[in-house]
Amino acid sequence: MTDHERPLAERGRMDAPKAGRRLTDTGLSFDLALCSTAARTRETWKLAVQEFPHRPKTVYEERIYEASPGELIAVLNETPDDVRNVLLIGHNPGVQALADILTGAADGDVRERMGDRGFPTAAFAVLSFPGRWKSLEPGAATLRDYWAPTD
Template sequence: MSARAGVGPLRRLVVLRHAKSAWPEGVADHERPLAPRGRRDAPAAGRALAEADCLPDLALCSTALRARNTWELASAQWGTPPPVRFDPRLYAAEVPDLMGVVHEVSPEVETLLLVGHNPGLAELVLDLAGDSLDNGLDVVRTKFPTSAVAVLSWHGTGWQALASGTALLTSVTVPRGKRPGKSGGTTGATTDGTTGGTSGEKVRGEAQGTSGDTAPGQAEGEPPGQAG
């Protein structure tokens, strides 16, 4: 099983949460840049999509600086990046807002990349996925950390037909870039929560410390009141 049954060509929605961001003092949330780890992880996300043969025909990206930085570093791994639209509606968007933007996409696009923020992206994945391979839905419910990538597959005549429960969640990965001084290549968590090498991240059953986009002094998992 690779996609939900339906009428029309196979389509894929690739959901990428922005990489780890910094919290410079006095900088508005919308203008926060990537942290050093985020600048390592974003290219790893791009490489992971290329290795999975999951490159998009079109990208929709939040206008927040950390999302734009993530897009730039990820797409730089692909040779010729696809067209991208920077849409302010994707910043701090909830599921209805995200769906409204996706529904505007031309039916000529078969693989669409969405670069944005939590909690909206994780909630979108959970809303759209009627089922998942392995334990992907459990992974997303537990945590969808920075630089996480979820791939949803479905059949449809156009993006307007994408609705709650119509897609299959085929993969969830958390690509991680090589840390300075560490040996081994890029790796990441898979839907079963296991990691390879030394630079991956477990998604389930392990506290992540500062792996989320958490403000200094804020408890992990506590809503920051801003786009995550």
């Protein structure tokens, strides 16, 4: 079995619905979910989205698998302007590096928690960005929230 086809571990199966509930608790409504084509991210998304009040449009994107932060920014830059909130379901180390790069040197408790825990399976960061998706670049976002299953 290749890494791309590796299934989600039991811990991930337990944590994904918790992440879905916690994302729902943020009050955000997602317009679009961009999900890696890897088996474990597809399964994570399938379990998490069941907790959402409404399912956003989902695009399974091959480029997210093993992507660098720059490659992830390029994928996000293609998001249409009418899409307000995007959920990216991807992999480490790229996703954690992306959150670090987009939010720059932001301080505070949320940044500290994210740095201490990293991005275990089902963890998420909520970033805000006031511009158009095609202008998303390093340092342009603000880290608003972070959650890991150990919280």
